[in-house]
Amino acid sequence: MSTMDVRYQPETIEPAVQRAWDQAHAFRAVEDPSRQKFYCLSMLPYPSGKLHMGHVRNYTIGDVLTRYHRMNGKSVLQPMGWDAFGLPAENAAIANGVPPAAWTYDNIAYMKGQLQQLGFALDWEREVATCQPDYYRWNQWLFLRMLELGIAYLKTGTVNWDPVDQTVLANEQVIDGRGWRTGALIEKREIPMYYLNITRYADELLGALDSLPGWPERVKLMQANWIGKSVGVRLAFPYSLGGKAEKLWVFTTRADTLMGATFVAIAAEHPLALELALQQKEAKPALAAFIEECKHGGVTEAELAVQEKKGVDTGFTVEHPLTGAALPVWIGNYVLMAYGDGAVMGVPGHDERDFAFALKYGLKIQQVVSVPDGAYDATTWRESYGSKAERCVNSGAYDGLAYAPAVDAIARDLAAQQLGEKKVQWRLRDWGISRQRYWGCPIPIVHCKTCGAVPVPDAQLPVVLPEGLAPDGSGNPLNRCDPFVKVDCPKCGQPARRETDTMDTFVDSSWYFLRYCSAGAPTMVDARAKYWMAVDQYIGGIEHAILHLLYARFWTKVMRDLKLVTVDEPFTNLLTQGMVLNHIWSRKPAEGRVQYFNPSEVEPKRDAAGQIVGGTLRADGGPVTFEGLGTMSKSKNNGVDPNELVERYGADTVRLFMMFASPPEQTLEWSDAGVEGSSRFLKRVWKLVHAHLAPGAAPALAVATLSEPQRALRRAVHATIAKVGDDIGRRTHFNTAVAALMELVNTLIDFDDNTPQDRALMQEALEHLTLLLQPFTPHLSQALWTALGGRGLAIDAAWPKADPAALARDEIELVVQVNGKLRGSIRVPVAADRATIEAAALANADVLRFTAGKPPKKVVVVPGRLVNVVI
RNA sequence: GCCCGGAUGGCGGAACCGGUAGACGCAGCGGACUUAAAAUCCGCGAGCCGUUAGGCUGUGCAGGUUCGAGUCCUGCUCCGGGCACCA
Secondary structure (H helix, E strand, O other), X not given: OOXXXXXXXXXXXXXXXXXXXXXXXXXXXXXXXXXXXXXXXXXXXXXXXXXXXXXXXXXXXXXXXXXXHHHOOOEEEOOOEEOOOOHHHHHHHHHHOOOHHHHHHHHHHHHHHHHHHOOOOOOHHHOEEOOOHHHHHHHHHHHHHHHHHOOEEEEEEEEXXXXXXXXXXXXXXXXXXXXXXXXXEOEEEEEEEEEEOHHHHHHHHHHHHHHOOEOOHHHHHHHHHHHOEEEEEEEEEEEEEOOEEEEEEEEEOOHHHHXXXXXXXXXXXXXXXXXXXXXXXXXXXXXXXXXXXXXXXXXXHHHHHHOOOOXXXXXXXXEOOOOOOEEEEEEEOOOOOOOOOOEEEEOOOOXXXXXXXXXXXXXXXXXXXXXXXXXXXXXOOOHHHHOOOOEEOOOHHHOOOEHHHHHHHHHHHHHHOOOEEEEEEEOOOOEEOEEOOOXXXXXXXXXXOOOEEEEOOHHHOOOOOOOOOOOOOOOOHHHHOHHHHEEEOOOOOOEEEEOOOEEOHHHHOOOHHHHHHOOOOOOOOOOHHHHHOOEOEEEEEHHHOOHHHHHHHHHHHHHHHOOOOOOOOOEOEEEEEOOEEEEEEEEOOOOOOOEEEOHHHEEEEEOOOOOEEEEEEOOOOOEEEEEEEEEOOOOOOOOOOOHHHHHHHOHHHHHHHHHHHOOOOOOEEOOOOOHHHHHHHHHHHHHHHHHHHOOOOOOOOOHHHOOHHHHHHHHHHHHHHHHHHHHHHHHOOXXXXXXXXXXXXXXXXXOOOOOHHHHHHHHHHHHHHHHHHOOOOHHHHHHHHHHOOOOOOHHHXXXXXXXXXXXXXXXXXXXXXXXXXXXEEEEEEOOXXXXXXXXXXXXXXXXXXXXXXOOOOEEEEEOOOEEEEEO
């Protein structure tokens, strides 16, 4: 039966096995109601050009789980697709003049070939590319449904405007406040955009996290903090402007400190700020100047948070809602327009940021809450000033009240004057989806002079994006594409203008998992989605812990409310893969944008301690800057293409190495040191099977008559079966599963198979080993399976089951400690009781050396583990 | 700055619920085979002290809880992810 080559040759095995899978349509998913289903989904890649090691890690994890569950009898769906819209395609177009569509499709073709070469068990019949009209028409269709429900709506939003290129920039394209191509100072602009009312679902998105036991705690915590539920009071400071009575609204979680409010701070974009600046253009030009300065300030929340807290006094005052005192209104660069009402009350006495602000600008600091030691010092902030565990002082009627009753009393008094009420405030903001970019899904709206913004009728969907255009960096080329833009109003038939904004690419990835289930359906989803949903295992990078996963959850809930799906949550179990990091090398030329160099092109320089301090570019010998470690990405040019390794070692070795390198949730600093070990392991397995088969067929195994060494070997085999199954199925720790397989192979190599029963044992062991390897190294597994006499495809074989009889043992070893320090060990029968174990431990020679005959103070017995004698 | 993680030999990592720290692998060292090299095989390996028996120290730093702490608690340091237009 053995026709196997002496040498392990992945380069011939792998394509042959892949052909066999293709011919058998081995990975075509079928909706089989008689079997338990398993939907195994990996986050779809952006087609950036080539796969990198982060992709290999992600998709190997998915493939291991897919093959494992498949062998456990489940009907498995593992699909793949392409998150094909996005900025890098436009950048490539700007750089080489190639239209984004052509660039994207080329990349998809290349990367698909790479995935196939790696032998992933994917059902390619369900492939999706989000840039195709038969996919994105359903983005448009659902957007129209959301408009009808009022979930999609129009309001103004802030964008980064590059005044030179006359274009909107992504945050990533703004570097130190300047446009990445032009170097021009960026200004914030308010433009109309479509928003999705995700805050309508905030309560459910938060609450339902508790219904997801299969999600990592850290992800749920991050989402909960992001949604950010605060219970507090929304209250108003009355004022009059231009003879009109108005109210300035703020939200606070510390209404108990209202009596200590000594000023109010508003965002630079606040309507009152703009109005005051306009009014006092002549008298107080500082106001307009400060607002202008804020316009050029940081774009991201991170930048806002680290910038120096600055403010300017408007000279205007509002009334304290309870005392009527006049409080100065300041404009502060730290007040976020996007949170709450864009204004905050300043209580310097009990808020650290307000305290610092008051000290800086000489504002009044008023203590209104007691401090533990009674000594309040208004010159130095102390942690205890912010405590909610104290009581009101200097607060008139509220003196002596604790936090909760004080909030209640103040809210009640405010409500009586219609100047406030208790309110739940979310940190979560509605999702702005309009992008002033070409390579994305068109928003299905037509702007008509008479009818306004008119939704495109369903019958006219999809609004197809013209594919031949190539952006040049100055604005959206759709604006110059008359065949696209010039359209008749669907309502009145008059000439109108088509919306040229496209959708955020997060829309595309918010429901693609539903389209896989319903591939080719003439509707958005069909009945097959009911069989496959929810996703049983979702796998993707931890960087998506918040935005993508939150948007996908939201989108699913909207579709549920539209009765399109029946699930409340899309992903039952989530595995967040740690990032694969690599060095980042850059150079900033005198003119133009920062260049990034792949670590493979750089010679690093290290100091005495081995720390990288700099490097030189091999191509020109010039210096390059080390920017530390970062996740593998196109934009930082620090990806590692798996091709070279696959060509050198084969796909199985690369897959195995990736799984062996570290547990999946852990960040991994890339290094290919060690890949040799995985390759060597596979060669040893091959050799072992070859040597076993050389003398011919093995006899049947007679379990009842095994000798003790034979029983020990069989115990090792079945313990490995139990361990590998547990590591893959329960723990999703693949590195320890691989280590267990390596240990087993070492044991098998050391075993002298002299007798026929030894060879029978070996046959059993190798068959099990071969199947246990299937998830990791499926090509090798198939080749060995056939060589060992297995019929058909190894992937169709049943996953091995550990035989409990093989695992049984008579005696176990217990470790003995004295005062918690390891001193020796004892062997006891498995069933030994506590008294027997204790006696054996106290009689142990190593223990006696330390007890010197003295009676122990205490003896701790941990069954199956150890005995600790305390003296 | 805020939220979330992480840190264990020369390196990747193991130790799953508070119970033998360093499994498995890489690199290294010694040996076998070879004319030689590669490949392969065998062996050694946390540090310090000790001739051995053995002892002491040791999981980023400083404390604490416990019979017992890599694991739990408090306070730090450094590294990574996210911060709403990178995906």
